[in-house]
Amino acid sequence: MSSDYQSVWRKRATQHAALPTDYQKHPHRTSEAAVQIEDDRTGMNVETLRRAFLDNLYYIQGKDLQLATPYDLYMALSYTVRDRLLQRWLHTQEVYLQQDVRSVCYLSAEYLLGRQLGNALINVGLYEQARAFLKEMNLDLRDLMEQEIEPGLGNGGLGRLAACFMDSLASLEIPAIGYGIRYEFGIFAQSIRDGWQVEQPDRWLRYGNPWEIPRPEYLVEVKFGGHTEGYIDPAGQYRVSWVNDRSVLGTPYDYPVPGYRNDTVNTLRLWSARATEDFNFQVFDSGDFARAVADKTYSENITKVLYPNDNTYQGRELRLEQQYFFVSCSLQDIIRRYLSYHSDFESFADKVTLQINDTHPSIGIAELMRLLVDEYLVGWDKAWQITRRVFAYTNHTLLSEALERWPVALFGNLLPRHLEIIYEINRRFLDEVRERFPEDEGRIARLSLIQEGSQKQVRMANLACVGSHAINGVAQLHTELLKKDVLADFYALWPEKFTNVTNGVTPRRFLLLSNPKLALLLSERIGQDWLKDLDQIGRIESLVADPAFRSAWQQIKDDNKRDLAEYILQFNQIEVDPDSLFDIQVKRFHEYKRQLLLAFFIVTLYNRLKRQPDLEIVPRTFIFGGKSAPGYAMAKLIIKFINSVARVVNSDPQVSRHLKVVFLANYNVSLAQRIYPACDLSEQISTAGKEASGTSNMKFALNGALTIGTLDGANIEIREKVGPDNFFLFGLTAQQVYDLKARGYNPRDYYDSNAELREVVDRISAGGFSGGDTNLFRPLLDSLLYRDDYLVFADYQAYIDCQEQVSQAFRDRERWLTMSILNSARMGYFSSDRSIREYSRNIWQSEPVPVEPESPAIRPAAE
Known part of the structure; x- marks a missing residue:
């Protein structure tokens, strides 16, 4: 950490409110003298923590305080906290096994976890104790937390949602394990050079990771390529053997997922690929040094990087390899765990539920069939019954290009047995469809798992629908559009499968950890129940006219804006006015999210000010953040355009006293946690009918930002909850978008008619x-x-007009303050805890399993 960087953070840390003491205590409430003994390994009091911290610094990092770097100190503190998670973690797994519980297995190619130290300190109940003993040593907790390198194991809302769900599953005491990929290089580190996005490797593991524990004893083998051979077994049954031409080994790495203020610690298990033979000594001895390690290099490429560019055949093949690798590893692991306590598969569907997070893990349907039929000799009909009972599918997109399809030739070359299984599933499925809809070949073609044409393709969304017992969208509009359009034929076939579970976010990370001053104000006025029951936040609505509460709320918002302004000055060298309206759009770059629309508004204001230099407008600071996929040329050009507009606007004295434009590079969870509390206006302006849900809209509103948005995704439900008067609505509806395109949309007409x-x-x-x-x-x-x-x-003119309404509202600061409070107060519905309760009740049939403390000798005693 540079000295300048340290100074910024140390200054911020001294301004940052301490979290309320009660947040940090275990529900049993600590009495330090009651339990702690001199040699207690995992005691919770300040002195024991200090001793453990110094021990870990010395014995794990090999440093003392004189030689330790800030990163050494972070690592020592992380190990100290992890030590206190381990007992709960192991005991949680013991309870699950002893009670033979029904487990939720969440399959996701992405997990955007964010930094773990702060979250673990809060959930395990050690934040204030850690802050106290570090302060005694002239160290600052916030400085150490800033050393953590964030694992970029996702590229947007899909991965962030998965992380929220894991937090909620543990906090609600629901037995669960998340499965994914331990990418050696996560989503790229983004820098901006001459306005262009430049991708750099995200070496998040370069200094090690204190939050993971390798489990090589649970190594599994994953096969690729080759061919299949049929044979008759001794019982006279026809069987198929997959003769693969190469194998890869999967090593699991486990991450603790602690629940908030309970003893549950669930597991996130991520898989890393390695070769079956790391080194060929004979080839090396012959002098061919590169070929001696070629198999190792080829195999480990599978988990090398998040979402390799699929613009080439090799890139598409690697993506499919990644997806199959992690799903096969996970299913083999799930079956191993199940068979440890069961002798057959009769109760498998009663003990396991598998949630597919979008189509990436949908190959699991064919893989479970292969494992059951080929490896465990379960009959086809029985195996299919089990498979359909255990799998459930969450759809996350309305974009046809995002519904995965794989060329049959590529699929067959890589997974020949799975292609056979998919064809057999399809044959049986289409026979059922023909019985219900005879002579409807158009329907047959749409429902088929195989898309015909010059290049046949396997439709993974269709496979997910056929092989799952439940299909859900992630917002009311999204689910209705799935029923009416994207998956309409499946809805006509199985309407009972479809349900909606609107997304949510965890208030622990996105309010308590991100905005501790506001969290403290809430808890002082309404108590702390809102952290486990976000509906309780609605009680602040009765305080909306309280002068003291209003003043404190405004002061916190001002402080957060000043903090962000300091960050912008430090890292962008742009001085922005904290009193200006902070107008923010941060999210993955895609044309449908319409960062261009906001950029066009900025240019509109620029043009007005150039025409009328004395024009009175509300000062605004426009803040953008987000990454484009490396191969998405148009999105990268939009980033360049925004930075080009920023350069012109910020360097024009006539304009820059009113407007500033900032692009924050390398947007991630940690940066988001700084941005959300400082926002005045949240831009949620996607084309209606394109955004499945969105979750940044929820995080912004929860922190008191007002939303300008279309009737798209979860915006609709947010507007319903906060009230139309507290939401800036503009633009065409999804139906109007459809109708306009159906009539024949000519954008040139709008250009010609709008000056x-x-x-x-x-x-x-x-x-x-x-x-x-x-x-x-x-x-x-x-x-x-x-x-x-x-x-x-x-939508341009409607948006410009709506932005004028925003300006009018912001001029009336008391009105704006009221709207800000009401937005937060009415966001209780949008907790990921509520989402998980709905999944558990309507899809998984899962119940909480409380984990009681195992050994009071190493836990805080009850007073």
């Missing part, structure tokens, strides 16, 4: 934001003028 829009486009076209280069942004403008797939032009 301000035309002025925006013409300034860009003339090189006004590209140093006179008229070609740089030509692809962007052509995409709008001749296609405008996401209706930026059609």
